[in-house]
Amino acid sequence: MMATMTASAEATVSSQPKMTARDVKVFYGEKQALNGVSIDVHTDLVTAFIGPSGCGKSTFLRCLNRMNDTIDAARIEGRIELEGHDIYAPDMDVVQLRARVGMVFQKPNPFPKSIYENVAYGPRIHGLASSKAELDAIVEQSLVRASLWNEVKDRLQDSGTALSGGQQQRLCIARAIAVDPEVILMDEPCSALDPIATAKIEELIDDLRGRYAIVIVTHNMQQAARVSQRTAFFHLGTLVEYGDTAEIFTNPREQRTKDYITGRFG
Ligand SMILES: Nc1ncnc2c1ncn2[C@@H]1O[C@H](COP(=O)(O)OP(=O)(O)OP(=O)(O)O)[C@@H](O)[C@H]1O
Numbered sequence: 001m002m003a004t005m006t007a008s009a010e011a012t013v014s015s016q017p018k019m020t021a022r023d024v025k026v027f028y029g030e031k032q033a034l035n036g037v038s039i040d041v042h043t044d045l046v047t048a049f050i051g052p053s054g055c056g057k058s059t060f061l062r063c064l065n066r067m068n069d070t071i072d073a074a075r076i077e078g079r080i081e082l083e084g085h086d087i088y089a090p091d092m093d094v095v096q097l098r099a100r101v102g103m104v105f106q107k108p109n110p111f112p113k114s115i116y117e118n119v120a121y122g123p124r125i126h127g128l129a130s131s132k133a134e135l136d137a138i139v140e141q142s143l144v145r146a147s148l149w150n151e152v153k154d155r156l157q158d159s160g161t162a163l164s165g166g167q168q169q170r171l172c173i174a175r176a177i178a179v180d181p182e183v184i185l186m187d188e189p190c191s192a193l194d195p196i197a198t199a200k201i202e203e204l205i206d207d208l209r210g211r212y213a214i215v216i217v218t219h220n221m222q223q224a225a226r227v228s229q230r231t232a233f234f235h236l237g238t239l240v241e242y243g244d245t246a247e248i249f250t251n252p253r254e255q256r257t258k259d260y261i262t263g264r265f266g
């Protein structure tokens with residue numbers, strides 16, 4: 001059903017990294033929140049970010065599509081590339097970047113519009129469809145990929161906010177997929193969901209692997225072990241350890257990693 005730890009140990013890196021981060025530091029005013037993070041993200045691997053509250057997971061995730069730009073006090077140093085291009089370069093189109101590097105948040109946040117419009121909105125503003133039929137096809141395909149189509153195909157004009165929490169989160173994933181992204185960032189996408197809805201999202205993440213580079217922040221160790229092939233452990237703004245998920249959970253190099261994954265702190 002889902003990626004297992006054994007499968008992840010066998011996962012090989014067949015591609016160039018989709019994104020690379022080098023020595024990324026983030027400051028909120030005077031306060032430093034990240035102390036120089038370097039990481040590669042691959043299309044054929046799901047990468048999990050774990051670590052105690054306040055260690056900088058969301059801060060780093062937001063750097064990857066420049067969502068930190070929206071926080072006045074935030075300042076970033078270092079370099080982040082998407083397919084070799086500096087995403088902080090002056091000529092980078094940030095709207096375009098956020099379509100290429102989509103984001104799914106902790107709390108499902110569908111627009112107060114119909115299910116159809118939630119998914120059609122991005123393709124429309126990015127001019128991805130030249131006819132209504134084409135737009136319909138993108139909406140259908142995105143909902144299929146997000147494993148939501150069968151549940152909503154007869155009610156596409158109902159409001160997105162009328163769906164269950166788990167359905168809303170899959171709608172948000174469909175919305176991210178609709179603009180044909182290369183990377184999908186997910187910040188605790190299951191923390192507001194029940195176990196069944198969570199299992200559905202985890203299955204979906206595994207299905208999407210290979211097509212998109214996926215980065216997921218999670219507080220749930222079992223989830224990280226189930227869905228990811230690479231795990232990054234953050235502590236106090238530092239990337240303590242990054243490697244094969246099975247390795248991190250069975251044989252971590254760092255004592256701090258061991259203490260965290262065995263529940264000694266966090
Ligand atoms: N908008 C902000 N303004 C000022 N400081 C911030 C802001 N966002 C985060 N911080 C600080 O940066 C540090 C890292 O926060 P961040 O939200 O990245 O942690 P996190 O690992 O995602 O935590 P959690 O697991 O609780 O979501 C914390 O000390 C936090 O207080």
Ligand SMILES: [Mg+2]
Nearest residue numbers: 057058059187
């Ligand atoms: Mg966070």
